[in-house]
Amino acid sequence: MTGPVTVADIRAARARIAGRIVRTDMAPSPALAAIAGVPVHLKLESRQTTGSFKLRGASNAIALLTDEEKARGVVAASTGNHGRALAHAAKLEGMRAVICISRLVPQNKLDEIRSLGAEIRIVGASQDDAQDEVDRLVADEGLVMVPPFDHASVIAGQGTLGLEMLDDAPDAAMVVIPVSGGGLAAGIATAVKGVNPKTKVIGVSMARGAAMKASLDGGRPVEVEELPTLADSLGGGIGLSNRLTFAMCRDLLDDVVLLSEAEIAAGIRHLYAVEREIAEGAGAVGVAALLTGKISPCGPVVALVSGRNVDMNLHRQVVNGERTEFERLDAIATGRAA
Numbered sequence: 001m002t003g004p005v006t007v008a009d010i011r012a013a014r015a016r017i018a019g020r021i022v023r024t025d026m027a028p029s030p031a032l033a034a035i036a037g038v039p040v041h042l043k044l045e046s047r048q049t050t051g052s053f054k055l056r057g058a059s060n061a062i063a064l065l066t067d068e069e070k071a072r073g074v075v076a077a078s079t080g081n082h083g084r085a086l087a088h089a090a091k092l093e094g095m096r097a098v099i100c101i102s103r104l105v106p107q108n109k110l111d112e113i114r115s116l117g118a119e120i121r122i123v124g125a126s127q128d129d130a131q132d133e134v135d136r137l138v139a140d141e142g143l144v145m146v147p148p149f150d151h152a153s154v155i156a157g158q159g160t161l162g163l164e165m166l167d168d169a170p171d172a173a174m175v176v177i178p179v180s181g182g183g184l185a186a187g188i189a190t191a192v193k194g195v196n197p198k199t200k201v202i203g204v205s206m207a208r209g210a211a212m213k214a215s216l217d218g219g220r221p222v223e224v225e226e227l228p229t230l231a232d233s234l235g236g237g238i239g240l241s242n243r244l245t246f247a248m249c250r251d252l253l254d255d256v257v258l259l260s261e262a263e264i265a266a267g268i269r270h271l272y273a274v275e276r277e278i279a280e281g282a283g284a285v286g287v288a289a290l291l292t293g294k295i296s297p298c299g300p301v302v303a304l305v306s307g308r309n310v311d312m313n314l315h316r317q318v319v320n321g322e323r324t325e326f327e328r329l330d331a332i333a334t335g336r337a338a
């Protein structure tokens, strides 16, 4: 089977971005192994430069631009981990980067992106307004859009994580990874199944607002309401005209597991208290899924910790065992005692 992104593309991406990203550590977790009954390894991509794996895809996409495109510069509408990664990768290349955001984005996120040298355009009051500005900049100023997930070079960049996982744990029977737009899952699954077709790849999302899961269940890309979640980096849709990641996730993922806000909080807490790692909600869902017993591994497991860009006040609340606003809203929505 040859899809839009191949293992060869991912191997080429690995060589291309080698000097621009950190090859992150893999650490055994005896505590999770005791719970899961099989060896568990944590791929600590939370330690990646810019705090998430998004730098892999952004770096690969930028490295593949022509000189003429590099001279024009890049643009994206993400204020989260993709925006930060793109700003960093563009700066390394000495390129112009414009990040479009709505008025609602908090000042600290603005400051982070600005400190990486990117230009910021503040437009409107929603992500849609920001995307309109991206489209305008592409049309009027010739900037090149680098989307956060539905793009072959971005998927190949994220897939380099799958190669590193199997290099460090060649006997892995299962890898567990977060899923939002599916660029990460599509890339890792392509790499892992390309190297070892028997390895299972399990996706994890938050229960409320899981666009990829709803789309897989519906057999086509669907929209879901975006709701507040501890796993904020997993929010947002997959795009009704999704070109690549929907079909790749449909063909390559063995299962997608959903978690409550309380379960995600338990994952963050375990990573901090037991593994001594700081993770954001999206980064903790793999570990959280293992803690719940919602997945039953039959051999060595690799769980990806995908990022650490969490608001530290929120993190403190979670690790102190305080109930967050997200857990309260989740309990109300699902009819459990608030």
Ligand SMILES: *Cc1c(COP(=O)(O)O)cnc(C)c1O
Binding pocket: 052, 053, 054, 081, 082, 148, 149, 178, 179, 180, 181, 182, 183, 184, 185, 233, 234, 280, 282, 283, 306, 307, 308
């Ligand atoms: C973007 C992101 C994800 C999800 O990646 P997709 O390619 O959108 O599925 C998971 N974790 C973190 C930390 C992220 O920033």
